[in-house]
Amino acid sequence: MCKNVLKEWLPAILEHKKNFKVKKGELIFKEGHPVTGIFFVNSGYVKVHKRWDADKELIVRFAKEGAILGHRGMGKPPIYPISATALQNGVVGYIDMDFFEATLKVNSEFTYKLLQFFADELRESERKMRNLAHMSVKGRVAESLIILRDQFGETEEGYINIELSRQDLASFAGATYETVFRVINELVNEKMLILSGKRITIANNEKLIKLTQD
Amino acid sequence: MCKNVLKEWLPAILEHKKNFKVKKGELIFKEGHPVTGIFFVNSGYVKVHKRWDADKELIVRFAKEGAILGHRGMGKPPIYPISATALQNGVVGYIDMDFFEATLKVNSEFTYKLLQFFADELRESERKMRNLAHMSVKGRVAESLIILRDQFGETEEGYINIELSRQDLASFAGATYETVFRVINELVNEKMLILSGKRITIANNEKLIKLTQD
DNA sequence: CGTGGCGTTGACCGGGATCAAGTAGAGTGG
DNA sequence: CCACTCTACTTGATCCCGGTCAACGCCACG
Numbered sequence: 001m002c003k004n005v006l007k008e009w010l011p012a013i014l015e016h017k018k019n020f021k022v023k024k025g026e027l028i029f030k031e032g033h034p035v036t037g038i039f040f041v042n043s044g045y046v047k048v049h050k051r052w053d054a055d056k057e058l059i060v061r062f063a064k065e066g067a068i069l070g071h072r073g074m075g076k077p078p079i080y081p082i083s084a085t086a087l088q089n090g091v092v093g094y095i096d097m098d099f100f101e102a103t104l105k106v107n108s109e110f111t112y113k114l115l116q117f118f119a120d121e122l123r124e125s126e127r128k129m130r131n132l133a134h135m136s137v138k139g140r141v142a143e144s145l146i147i148l149r150d151q152f153g154e155t156e157e158g159y160i161n162i163e164l165s166r167q168d169l170a171s172f173a174g175a176t177y178e179t180v181f182r183v184i185n186e187l188v189n190e191k192m193l194i195l196s197g198k199r200i201t202i203a204n205n206e207k208l209i210k211l212t213q214d
Numbered sequence: 215m216c217k218n219v220l221k222e223w224l225p226a227i228l229e230h231k232k233n234f235k236v237k238k239g240e241l242i243f244k245e246g247h248p249v250t251g252i253f254f255v256n257s258g259y260v261k262v263h264k265r266w267d268a269d270k271e272l273i274v275r276f277a278k279e280g281a282i283l284g285h286r287g288m289g290k291p292p293i294y295p296i297s298a299t300a301l302q303n304g305v306v307g308y309i310d311m312d313f314f315e316a317t318l319k320v321n322s323e324f325t326y327k328l329l330q331f332f333a334d335e336l337r338e339s340e341r342k343m344r345n346l347a348h349m350s351v352k353g354r355v356a357e358s359l360i361i362l363r364d365q366f367g368e369t370e371e372g373y374i375n376i377e378l379s380r381q382d383l384a385s386f387a388g389a390t391y392e393t394v395f396r397v398i399n400e401l402v403n404e405k406m407l408i409l410s411g412k413r414i415t416i417a418n419n420e421k422l423i424k425l426t427q428d
Numbered sequence: 429c430g431t432g433g434c435g436t437t438g439a440c441c442g443g444g445a446t447c448a449a450g451t452a453g454a455g456t457g458g
Numbered sequence: 459c460c461a462c463t464c465t466a467c468t469t470g471a472t473c474c475c476g477g478t479c480a481a482c483g484c485c486a487c488g
Binding site for chain 1: 264266267270272274285286287288289290295296315318319320321322323325326328329330332333334335336337339340341342343344346347348388
């Protein structure tokens with residue numbers, strides 16, 4: 001979903017990037033703020049999220065190195081519709097919107113690639129919409145874990161290679177953290193997951209995937 | 215959201231379109247089928263929807279004349295991720311994907327406009343995702359009605375200019391039709407809506423919008 | 429005149445949110 | 459090194475929204 005877009009597509013643009021460090025928990029850009037440019041993840045993991053009310057949010061997706069951030073700001077009102085927050089210390093690149101747009105208008109091959117990327121994100125987004133409408137919390141947690149494993153891979157010991165607070169997992173699955181906690185326990189009892197501290201392994205892929213389809 | 219994209223952006227492409235009629239209820243393209251081309255609505259209303267299980271679906275959006283259909287098929291596996299069905303008798307245009315892609319690669323201005331359109335759809339999609347996760351059915355029905363009015367306008371008598379089955383309204387709001395029915399009654403009792411047969415008026419915009427924000 | 433789709437309504441109940449409270453670990457300052 | 463705070467995790471009790479099931483009315487249509 002979030003491939004190393006820039007290196008593949010347009011190495012030249014890399015030279016215009018300004019890099020800066022971000023600390024764990026640091027806000028990269030905020031929902032509602034005016035759009036000034038577009039961001040790229042050089043290293044570290046980032047969550048992209050949308051507020052609901054003070055203490056509730058939905059995590060729309062996660063991003064790792066190579067991913068684009070803030071491209072949703074290209075639309076009509078030039079205001080970021082979502083926020084991005086670093087989950088770890090890392091480095092992000094920044095390109096101001098004027099330069100980025102100029103590049104797009106000139107390089108139609110790049111624009112076309114970006115278009116396909118957007119189409120993929122739209123698919124994913126609409127699939128998730130449907131799941132939020134019709135799938136149980138258990139299925140959504142199962143799916144969330146599968147997505148996380150596919151995106152971030154596994155450690156040598158087989159654990160999903162990301163440490164996520166229950167709160168963030170809940171926000172990603174679209175549920176409360178108490179419910180997510182209970183559901184994870186169920187999944188462990190049913191031998192589909194194994195826990196080790198904060199790490200999670202998927203023990204039975206087949207059974208977990210079945211949950212995903214109803 | 216769905217402006218008259220083609221006429222505005224690239225009149226030339228219109229000449230390559232093949233038009234054909236569709237009858238009310240007719241499937242234009244189906245989720246899971248291979249992508250062969252891209253569609254445009256000439257006249258009539260169309261619903262874009264995603265199946266859940268045999269008798270459940272989510273309506274992702276509605277489209278009227280000028281709108282693009284099937285563009286989500288541009289992504290990775292060349293398979294439509296959603297279906298489109300005509301809500302009325304109408305006419306849709308069709309352009310095979312090869313020609314469309316060739317056009318995009320040449321005309322970067324057009325591609326750029328399309329990119330912005332995709333960015334807008336992504337915003338909208340992610341907003342709806344969040345709403346499905348956190349908003350009550352009542353709020354979602356209210357929002358759905360506001361969206362429909364904004365998109366399709368009102369008749370001279372002030373009714374929302376689209377006739378939709380309760381079933382479709384429910385699928386759009388992401389709820390069952392019984393629940394939607396009850397919620398609409400509540401909204402009528404609370405003087406926010408007026409019904410006349412299948413037609414609906416928004417009687418108190420302010421109050422309805424308030425529902426939308428929690 | 430049946431038959432099937434849609435609208436309408438009531439009864440039921442279960443998933444999941446909410447509230448409340450207790451525990452454990454990780455930093456922080458004296 | 460210990461007390462204190464703060465945050466995240468854990469667990470139980472409760473409640474209610476909204477999904478499910480069931481039944482009936484209505485109207486269009488073959």
